[in-house]
Amino acid sequence: MSKVIKIDINSKQGLLDFLEHLLSNNEISGVMSLRKINENGICDYGLITEVDDLKSIEPFAPVMPVNASHILSSITPAKKPIIAIIKPCELRGFVERVKRKQGSMKNIITVSYTCGGVLPLNTFQSDDNEKIVSEYFETIKGTDTPENVRPVCKACEHFIPMTADITISVFGNKDFNSKSCLMMNTEQAIKLSKSYKCEIVEKKMDDKLMDEILKKRKAGKEKLYKEIAITKDGLDEFVDIFGKCIGCHGCSRVCPICYCTLCDFESSNYDYKVDLIENELSQKDGLRLPPDTIFFQLGRLNHMSFSCIGCGQCEDVCPAGIPVSSIFKKVGESTAELFDYIPGKDVEEIIPVMMIKEQEFPEVGE
Amino acid sequence: MEKEFTPRITSFVCKWCTYTGADLAGIGRLQYPTSIIAMRVLCSSRIDPVFILKSYLKGADGILIGGCHPGDCHYETGNYYTRRRFMILKSIFDSLGLKSDRLRLSWISASEGGKFARVANEFTEKIKKIGPSDTKRNMFL
Amino acid sequence: MANNGAKISFKNGLQNQMRDFLKECMKKGIFDAVVLPVRVPANDSYAWILMNDISIVDQANPIPPVMPVQGAKALKSLTRKGDGILKIATIMKPCEIRATIELAKLSQVNLENITLISYDCPGAIPMSIYNNLSDDMEIFYNDVVSENNFVSEKMKEVCGFCVDFSDVPDDLHFGFTGLENEVYIIPNTGKGNSVLEKLEMKSSENLSQWKKNVADIKKIKSKNRIDIYKQVQPTVDGLDNLQKTYEKCIGCHNCQSACPICYCRQCFFDSTASEQSANTLIDIAEKRGGIGFPRDKIMFQVGRMSHMSLSCVSCGQCMDACPVNIPVAKIFSFVSSKTQNTFEYRAGFSGDEPIPLKVYKDDELSKIHEIVKNAESDGSEHE
Numbered sequence: 058m059s060k061v062i063k064i065d066i067n068s069k070q071g072l073l074d075f076l077e078h079l080l081s082n083n084e085i086s087g088v089m090s091l092r093k094i095n096e097n098g099i100c101d102y103g104l105i106t107e108v109d110d111l112k113s114i115e116p117f118a119p120v121m122p123v124n125a126s127h128i129l130s131s132i133t134p135a136k137k138p139i140i141a142i143i144k145p146c147e148l149r150g151f152v153e154r155v156k157r158k159q160g161s162m163k164n165i166i167t168v169s170y171t172c173g174g175v176l177p178l179n180t181f182q183s184d185d186n187e188k189i190v191s192e193y194f195e196t197i198k199g200t201d202t203p204e205n206v207r208p209v210c211k212a213c214e215h216f217i218p219m220t221a222d223i224t225i226s227v228f229g230n231k232d233f234n235s236k237s238c239l240m241m242n243t244e245q246a247i248k249l250s251k252s253y254k255c256e257i258v259e260k261k262m263d264d265k266l267m268d269e270i271l272k273k274r275k276a277g278k279e280k281l282y283k284e285i286a287i288t289k290d291g292l293d294e295f296v297d298i299f300g301k302c303i304g305c306h307g308c309s310r311v312c313p314i315c316y317c318t319l320c321d322f323e324s325s326n327y328d329y330k331v332d333l334i335e336n337e338l339s340q341k342d343g344l345r346l347p348p349d350t351i352f353f354q355l356g357r358l359n360h361m362s363f364s365c366i367g368c369g370q371c372e373d374v375c376p377a378g379i380p381v382s383s384i385f386k387k388v389g390e391s392t393a394e395l396f397d398y399i400p401g402k403d404v405e406e407i408i409p410v411m412m413i414k415e416q417e418f419p420e421v422g423e
Numbered sequence: 424m425e426k427e428f429t430p431r432i433t434s435f436v437c438k439w440c441t442y443t444g445a446d447l448a449g450i451g452r453l454q455y456p457t458s459i460i461a462m463r464v465l466c467s468s469r470i471d472p473v474f475i476l477k478s479y480l481k482g483a484d485g486i487l488i489g490g491c492h493p494g495d496c497h498y499e500t501g502n503y504y505t506r507r508r509f510m511i512l513k514s515i516f517d518s519l520g521l522k523s524d525r526l527r528l529s530w531i532s533a534s535e536g537g538k539f540a541r542v543a544n545e546f547t548e549k550i551k552k553i554g555p556s557d558t559k560r561n562m563f564l
Numbered sequence: 565m566a567n568n569g570a571k572i573s574f575k576n577g578l579q580n581q582m583r584d585f586l587k588e589c590m591k592k593g594i595f596d597a598v599v600l601p602v603r604v605p606a607n608d609s610y611a612w613i614l615m616n617d618i619s620i621v622d623q624a625n626p627i628p629p630v631m632p633v634q635g636a637k638a639l640k641s642l643t644r645k646g647d648g649i650l651k652i653a654t655i656m657k658p659c660e661i662r663a664t665i666e667l668a669k670l671s672q673v674n675l676e677n678i679t680l681i682s683y684d685c686p687g688a689i690p691m692s693i694y695n696n697l698s699d700d701m702e703i704f705y706n707d708v709v710s711e712n713n714f715v716s717e718k719m720k721e722v723c724g725f726c727v728d729f730s731d732v733p734d735d736l737h738f739g740f741t742g743l744e745n746e747v748y749i750i751p752n753t754g755k756g757n758s759v760l761e762k763l764e765m766k767s768s769e770n771l772s773q774w775k776k777n778v779a780d781i782k783k784i785k786s787k788n789r790i791d792i793y794k795q796v797q798p799t800v801d802g803l804d805n806l807q808k809t810y811e812k813c814i815g816c817h818n819c820q821s822a823c824p825i826c827y828c829r830q831c832f833f834d835s836t837a838s839e840q841s842a843n844t845l846i847d848i849a850e851k852r853g854g855i856g857f858p859r860d861k862i863m864f865q866v867g868r869m870s871h872m873s874l875s876c877v878s879c880g881q882c883m884d885a886c887p888v889n890i891p892v893a894k895i896f897s898f899v900s901s902k903t904q905n906t907f908e909y910r911a912g913f914s915g916d917e918p919i920p921l922k923v924y925k926d927d928e929l930s931k932i933h934e935i936v937k938n939a940e941s942d943g944s945e946h947e
């Protein structure tokens with residue numbers, strides 16, 4: 058049970074009203090949210106500090122130009138409270154970043170919502186954005202995930218925000234266009250809303266509904282994993298998937314988990330002297346240039362897979378069209394499972410490679 | 424006559440336990456195959472999983488990691504980290520259809536010369552059964 | 565450009581002829597190894613492969629329909645560090661050769677043991693189109709090559725207005741524009757000449773007809789170029805337009821990492837030097853009422869222009885790599901034509917010509933006086 062603010066206008070207006078109140082009363086110093094930047098509906102993330110500018114926000118827009126956890130990292134630690142309206146996976150990404158000391162939860166009040174998925178970047182480029190978006194919102198009133206969202210979104214089981222201070226029901230919410238409910242999950246959120254005059258009720262999320270969505274998402278996941286399944290043992294299928302990688306490392310740059318300023322695989326550790334390459338050539342008929350394209354993928358999996366939140370950003374920016382994110386999500390689940398770790402679940406948890414347990418994996422080492 | 428396949432096994436061994444164990448095997452004149460190419464590291468946790476990946480992709484038929492028994496690490500907890508990293512790598516290999524059988528982690532203490540020889544023999548036999556690594560032939564890696 | 569070349573007639577397609585040529589060279593020990601594009605096992609792309617086995621040359625396609633990785637990058641990864649002993653040849657598209665030469669000037673490629681071979685380039689198909697329809701595109705591109713079609717509309721946009729599809733300072737050049745089942749092998753340098761000598765090929769054929777054919781196609785492409793530049797100009801005119809053009813930019817810097825010229829291990833714009841602290845960002849937001857993310861979109865784009873536009877070879881890799889379809893390559897081509905004209909420099913056209921920013925002359929850029937004067941008078945108007 059948590060305290061819920063009820064407002065009798067549509068969800069976006071309700072949230073806007075709440076934010077306007079907080080901002081004009083100096084309860085918060087800014088709002089970070091998606092906002093519309095042109096008449097075509099193209100959105101970017103903005104940090105808004107003027108009440109008048111709040112009107113441009115599109116808090117629930119089904120796009121992810123950047124994984125917001127990157128942005129939150131750059132504006133934290135914040136000296137004054139900021140409200141950040143982000144998607145559940147972005148929130149989990151931020152939690153993972155905070156665990157890696159790439160940001161701070163201090164003074165950040167997170168608002169998140171049950172997410173119906175994100176449209177791929179190239180879908181959101183066309184002129185009929187408005188039609189696409191309205192169809193999207195019509196679909197997610199029910200329990201079905203729209204067909205045109207990112208492949209990983211269709212397979213995402215964590216559509217309910219895990220650690221948000223304020224949760225809004227969007228996916229599966231029939232009353233999305235008529236009522237707004239802001240669930241206050243934490244003390245911080247309740248304290249913040251004290252000055253806001255409104256109807257407050259005790260309410261819980263509709264578990265039955267959420268279970269239904271979860272069931273469908275699980276089926277979606279099964280379908281996705283079947284599509285990308287590697288059926289044969291050996292290198293061939295793996296090379297089929299990643300063979301077209303052009304080594305641009307775009308996937309790692311947009312990844313919320315890959316925070317290194319200089320990726321290990323771009324460092325001078327992997328510059329080879331020409332005589333080394335020539336020597337290798339004498340043992341093999343052919344060598345790929347530039348080297349290490351596939352090594353990079355395996356290496357990156359090894360570095361971050363257990364924290365992969367499956368946001369799908371990598372797949373969207375891949376110029377070669379490799380299903381990066383689907384594969385990373387699948388592999389990530391298998392590595393995180395080893396440690397019963399759910400990325401982004403709890404900011405107090407330690408990432409698996411930074412901690413040990415004495416009694417584990419007894420079968421290893423014999 | 425077909426040439427018999429002699430595997431090349433890259434082996435990263437911890438200076439305090441396994442390397443000394445291997446030495447002991449030598450002193451005790453225990454037989455173990457020449458396929459093992461041992462590289463001494465200060466602690467098994469020095470082994471970046473990326474080393475293992477690199478050896479695998481560059482054509483090693485097997486990769487053997489040797490460290491102290493849990494609890495015996497010279498640096499107290501190093502090998503626990505190794506164990507976690509090894510499990511992550513194994514899991515990645517399994518989910519991508521790569522043969523994780525080619526990876527092996529063994530705890531061998533300084534006094535276990537016999538165990539070192541046994542592990543080396545066993546692992547070489549196993550790799551022989553699996554066959555040469557297909558990374559040797561693939562030019563698209 | 566040489567005036568004479570050797571002429572070869574062929575029956576089984578140009579690609580086969582080129583492969584045979586390389587194999588012959590390898591057999592005679594002229595080259596120890598070659599770098600060529602090979603179709604990947606899944607058939608949906610190409611990868612550069614360094615090979616010393618003659619049998620693998622048959623798998624390679626010297627004129628690939630796509631350019632997933634710019635050849636200059638492949639050569640860079642091979643020769644950046646140390647001196648090799650193998651004599652290596654590579655067949656690349658003209659823009660890849662030009663980028664290689666620029667990189668050599670920037671000390672990123674060592675051309676000592678490398679023989680650069682190029683050809684009259686019909687263009688490259690955008691990667692996203694090839695990825696999904698690779699088999700159809702293979703057939704289509706084969707036809708394009710055999711029909712000598714240099715103005716196909718399915719190619720990358722930059723290829724449509726590439727006037728330098730044949731002019732390139734390679735060691736050996738395969739010229740086939742306007743010829744049927746024949747190709748000229750043209751030695752442009754001493755290296756190229758010695759290869760032909762070793763093969764006992766005489767370069768005695770006069771090239772005037774081929775040159776005329778090339779000039780004809782150049783005319784069409786120059787016209788396209790003027791048209792495209794006219795289209796691009798208003799979209800980048802002034803800060804407002806520039807912002808509008810780049811509003812979709814998500815700051816992934818794929819354009820930079822796909823660029824053959826951007827060789828920095830760590831881009832300045834990815835480094836901590838261009839990072840702002842949280843407090844600074846929040847202060848700016850409070851002053852302006854709001855700020856958008858990612859920060860510094862224009863800073864990055866214009867900054868990158870200032871860093872590398874003098875060496876831009878208009879290969880179009882940046883546009884292929886952009887996930888939000890910003891016409892980066894067209895803009896860079898437009899801007900670099902201006903910056904390169906300022907110094908009467910053409911990127912990658914001569915190995916001897918130094919990069920403009922590395923040299924200066926005492927009397928040059930006379931226009932600058934005018935610009936300074938105009939700026940001063942502009943300034944006084946505002947006062």
